[in-house]
Amino acid sequence: MQLAYFEDLTTDFIAHASGYTVTEAEIMEFGRRFDPQPFHIDPVAAKDSVFGGLVAPGTLIVCARSWLVNHLDRCPAYSAGLGVENMNLLKPVRPGDTLRLEVRVLSARVSQSRPDHGVVVCKNLIYNQNDELVMELTPKMLVKRRA
Numbered sequence: 001m002q003l004a005y006f007e008d009l010t011t012d013f014i015a016h017a018s019g020y021t022v023t024e025a026e027i028m029e030f031g032r033r034f035d036p037q038p039f040h041i042d043p044v045a046a047k048d049s050v051f052g053g054l055v056a057p058g059t060l061i062v063c064a065r066s067w068l069v070n071h072l073d074r075c076p077a078y079s080a081g082l083g084v085e086n087m088n089l090l091k092p093v094r095p096g097d098t099l100r101l102e103v104r105v106l107s108a109r110v111s112q113s114r115p116d117h118g119v120v121v122c123k124n125l126i127y128n129q130n131d132e133l134v135m136e137l138t139p140k141m142l143v144k145r146r147a
Helices: 026-032 056-069
Strands: 002-004 014-021 075-078 078-089 098-108 117-127 135-144
Touching: 002 117, 014 056, 014 075, 026 056, 056 078, 056 098, 056 117, 098 135
Parallel strands: 002 075
Antiparallel strands: 014 098, 078 135, 098 117, 117 135
């Protein structure tokens, strides 16, 4: 993995990661612990839901995104997360779906309170194995500047 410092994170920056497969067991375990809706925890009951089958909780997809961020081909020299805006769930994630992440920089500025860092806003696009966009979100992060 190659680190990308603040100076590298211009609006033409794009990074990719792939290979996170969501399993039925993971969906059901996560659902039981954090979001016990029938369409997350019971494959039989899920068939009668609006989804027509078992689907992953959106929060599980956010967690999968974190895994993917740590496997980017060019990973920002991240110090802290500053928030997330505009999270959209666009398509259900089902057992066996394999996710990939594309990160695009929207804006970057030097931090006023920490001049050795920059504040970077990105667009995160998460796709399934069929190249269908399943989630998009806009995180803001604190990124190290080069020494």
